[in-house]
Amino acid sequence: MAFGITRQELTNWKKDVMQGEIAFLTHYWLDDRFPNSRCVTKVGCANVEKLAKWGSQFGLKKEWIHHYDLYPHFDLLGEKQFVILKHYGLEDHIKKFKLKI
Numbered sequence: 001m002a003f004g005i006t007r008q009e010l011t012n013w014k015k016d017v018m019q020g021e022i023a024f025l026t027h028y029w030l031d032d033r034f035p036n037s038r039c040v041t042k043v044g045c046a047n048v049e050k051l052a053k054w055g056s057q058f059g060l061k062k063e064w065i066h067h068y069d070l071y072p073h074f075d076l077l078g079e080k081q082f083v084i085l086k087h088y089g090l091e092d093h094i095k096k097f098k099l100k101i
Contacts, residue, residue: 003027004039004096005025009025017072022044023045024093025044026040026097027039027040027042040077041075041081041085042076043074044071045073048062079101
């Protein structure tokens, strides 16, 4: 279940993904498989090859891409999530969701 984002944030992320941009969306998320994670960052791009190449620089494998609907994306959790958000200067995501290593 996703929460903690606005409809506009989701709409903007979907638009950016569909335009072939690497787009970031962080939201609260609960999943019993990951009890230590309370949020996830979805990094999406409609161009799967571009997304795979982007992910490889951070050690993400192409087979980890989720192909839901029209919005292929990686799910980032934990330390990898923090490091990548920091790398891209997305301090607003880090602060809003109180992320830390």
